[in-house]
Amino acid sequence: MKPLKHIVDTTLRDGEQSPGYALSKEQKVFIAKLLDDAGVFQIEAGIPALGPYEKDTLCEIVDSTKNAKISVWNRLNENDIRHSFDCRPDIIHISAPVSYAQIYTKLRKNKAWIIKQLSVCIDLAKSMGYEVTVGFEDASRADITFLSVLASAVMEMGVKRVRLADTVGVLMPSRCFGMVKDLIGCTGIEVEMHAHNDLGMAVANSIAAGKAGADYIDTTLFGIGERCGNCDMKKFICASEAVFSLKISRLVSEMLEESTSDLLVK
Amino acid sequence: MIKITDITLSCLDEYDAPSDKLKKLCEFLVRMGVDFIEMSTDAYRKIKDLPENGKYILKIKNREEFGIYAGFSRYSCKHIRFAASPDVISEIQLNDVQEIASLKLHAAVLENIRVVGLDDIIGHDYINAFNNMKSGVCKRLELCPENGCYCASAIAVEWLMQGGSYAASSFCGIGGKAATEEIIMALKLEKKYKVGAEFPFLPQMREVIEEITGEKISCGKPVVGDGIFDVEAGIHVDGISKDPKIYEPFSPEIVGGKRKLVIGKHSGRSALLLKMNELGINPKEVDLKKLLCIVQKASIKKNASLSDEEFKRICHNIWGK
Numbered sequence: 001m002k003p004l005k006h007i008v009d010t011t012l013r014d015g016e017q018s019p020g021y022a023l024s025k026e027q028k029v030f031i032a033k034l035l036d037d038a039g040v041f042q043i044e045a046g047i048p049a050l051g052p053y054e055k056d057t058l059c060e061i062v063d064s065t066k067n068a069k070i071s072v073w074n075r076l077n078e079n080d081i082r083h084s085f086d087c088r089p090d091i092i093h094i095s096a097p098v099s100y101a102q103i104y105t106k107l108r109k110n111k112a113w114i115i116k117q118l119s120v121c122i123d124l125a126k127s128m129g130y131e132v133t134v135g136f137e138d139a140s141r142a143d144i145t146f147l148s149v150l151a152s153a154v155m156e157m158g159v160k161r162v163r164l165a166d167t168v169g170v171l172m173p174s175r176c177f178g179m180v181k182d183l184i185g186c187t188g189i190e191v192e193m194h195a196h197n198d199l200g201m202a203v204a205n206s207i208a209a210g211k212a213g214a215d216y217i218d219t220t221l222f223g224i225g226e227r228c229g230n231c232d233m234k235k236f237i238c239a240s241e242a243v244f245s246l247k248i249s250r251l252v253s254e255m256l257e258e259s260t261s262d263l264l265v266k
Numbered sequence: 267m268i269k270i271t272d273i274t275l276s277c278l279d280e281y282d283a284p285s286d287k288l289k290k291l292c293e294f295l296v297r298m299g300v301d302f303i304e305m306s307t308d309a310y311r312k313i314k315d316l317p318e319n320g321k322y323i324l325k326i327k328n329r330e331e332f333g334i335y336a337g338f339s340r341y342s343c344k345h346i347r348f349a350a351s352p353d354v355i356s357e358i359q360l361n362d363v364q365e366i367a368s369l370k371l372h373a374a375v376l377e378n379i380r381v382v383g384l385d386d387i388i389g390h391d392y393i394n395a396f397n398n399m400k401s402g403v404c405k406r407l408e409l410c411p412e413n414g415c416y417c418a419s420a421i422a423v424e425w426l427m428q429g430g431s432y433a434a435s436s437f438c439g440i441g442g443k444a445a446t447e448e449i450i451m452a453l454k455l456e457k458k459y460k461v462g463a464e465f466p467f468l469p470q471m472r473e474v475i476e477e478i479t480g481e482k483i484s485c486g487k488p489v490v491g492d493g494i495f496d497v498e499a500g501i502h503v504d505g506i507s508k509d510p511k512i513y514e515p516f517s518p519e520i521v522g523g524k525r526k527l528v529i530g531k532h533s534g535r536s537a538l539l540l541k542m543n544e545l546g547i548n549p550k551e552v553d554l555k556k557l558l559c560i561v562q563k564a565s566i567k568k569n570a571s572l573s574d575e576e577f578k579r580i581c582h583n584i585w586g587k
Contacts, residue, residue, distance in 0.1 A: 016531075016532075017498070017499040017532045018498070018499070019493065019496040019497065019498040019528040019530065019571050020493070020496075020498075020528070020530075020570055020571050021530075021531075021570070021571075022530050022531035022532075022565040022566050022568065022569055022570055022571065023531075023566075023569070024566050024569070027569075050532070051559075051562065053562065053566070075501065101509065101511055101512050102505075102512060105508055105509045105511075105512060106504070106505045106508055106509070106512050138512075167513070168513060168514065168515040169488075169515055170455055170515045172420060172423055172424060172427065172452060172456075173388055173392075173417075173420050173424055174393070174424055174427065174428070197486075197488055198488055198489075198494075198515045199419065199423075199448050199451060199452045199455075199488055199489075199515070200419040200420070200439075200445055200448040200488040200489075201417075201419060201420040201423070201448075201452070203415070203416040203417055203420075204388045204416075204417040204419075204420030204421070205420070207388050207389055207417070208388065211389075223486075224486075226497075226499070226502065226513075227486070227494045227495070227496075227514075227515075228486050228487070228488040228491060228494050229486050232416070235416040238415065238416070239386070239388070239389070239415035239416050239417060240389060242386065242389060243389040263569075266485070266570075
């Protein structure tokens with residue numbers, strides 16, 4: 001029996017934030033409804049901290065969808081989380097930088113600060129009754145031991161799933177497989193794979209992650225996203241439907257592309 | 267030792283490419299430093315004088331052509347019956363992992379084999395499959411994965427990382443193959459191939475391919491797309507301003523690219539300041555919150571990012587010229 005994998009679509013967050021895209025509220029709601037009807041497990045719909053317009057959009061997406069879980073993306077700070085409360089999502093996703101470059105050069109903090117700040121942000125979101133997922137940003141360039149420590153820590157804080165982000169798209173399938181396998185083996189946590197396509201390997205890495213036990217795969221329509229894009233939903237489904245059980249068929253993913261090409265193909 | 271054969275020049279016959287473009291492409295492939303450059307007889311007739319410093323393979327259709335075009339270091343051919351010569355690489359199509367077992371029969375009579383296909387091998391136990399292929403004991407086994415499952419470059423890189431020595435690919439994956447530039451860059455980042463090399467001519471190479479095929483390469487095409495170093499999102503601009511390595515897998519200069527700050531719906535305040543500085547806009551007092559709001563509205567109305575001219579106009583409307 002083929003293992004079931006859930007599609008987490010991030011067209012409206014990681015896809016839309018790439019240069020060239022600026023969807024209106026009506027357009028985002030339209031795409032969210034299509035994704036919802038298509039059977040996407042989770043829609044990462046946007047970033048509340050962007051401002052009132054984005055928050056209005058997210059509220060309407062929450063009100064207009066029936067099946068998919070709606071998640072919103074947050075940086076590792078309390079203000080972002082508070083903005084998310086205004087949108088009433090199903091899931092609050094908190095992105096935690098985990099590589100040396102991200103922690104020390106970008107944030108100018110340290111690993112202890114990351115763990116402490118995660119605890120503060122997770123507690124805040126949990127205190128309002130939200131399901132929380134945590135993203136390990138730049139996981140592919142991070143130390144696997146630190147990832148395991150972090151995963152164990154957030155599990156104790158009540159988080160069931162972490163996203164492994166290949167933020168700059170430098171993974172290859174065997175390394176991706178090993179990273180996911182090791183993390184699940186060490187901690188038992190649920191894993192969501194978020195691949196970027198800088199070396200043309202986003203689909204292959206997502207399949208490798210699924211084979212290693214990741215139950216959630218991040219995709220975007222047409223593979224839109226930063227630089228070379230994310231894992232393309234249709235391509236992932238075409239390439240993996242023989243291996244995985246997916247709720248969305250190749251035909252449905254093609255119909256999704258047909259319905260959104262005017263908005264998403266530049 | 268890793269050896270890459272680029273087969274772009276044997277994948278372009280259907281486009282009726284002019285000879286000067288093919289020659290230019292051939293020169294770029296030599297500069298790229300691929301180990302072998304394969305071409306069709308049609309391409310060879312058009313190029314005539316092959317650039318120096320390249321090692322060339324001619325793709326032939328039959329035994330007769332083997333006699334007509336003498337002087338190549340190697341030949342490749344799909345018809346294996348006459349190809350038992352050590353100079354000839356025999357192409358064998360494998361559409362399924364199960365077919366790998368049949369390689370042993372071919373390896374018994376052929377020294378040089380190129381396996382073409384195996385599109386879906388990533389979904390299988392490909393490391394074991396690669397080991398089975400290598401144990402077929404032919405002298406030279408080259409893998410030319412096809413891209414039916416959008417994994418060809420990953421398959422080629424995995425093959426080479428798992429001990430395979432030879433892979434075949436094409437520039438931008440033309441002809442449905444793995445993309446040479448993706449393989450080289452992946453191996454370079456792993457410090458396995460072309461470690462110190464730079465490829466500043468890739469944008470020109472992309473233009474030549476676009477002219478030959480009449481098709482625009484996507485601006486997001488890995489390694490060679492002309493928009494892959496554009497950045498707009500506030501968090502990314504902030505990271506890149508601190509150190510580009512935070513959000514770039516390699517420097518734009520390595521592949522002849524250029525980083526570009528784009529202003530739009532997802533810009534942050536620091537991006538606005540950076541862009542104003544870049545454009546020489548220096549007002550005495552700046553209400554960034556107001557500017558950000560105007561930029562977001564304009565961008566949503568346009569349904570796209572703003573051009574530098576549009577951003578300048580917004581600034582001039584606020585502060586005057």
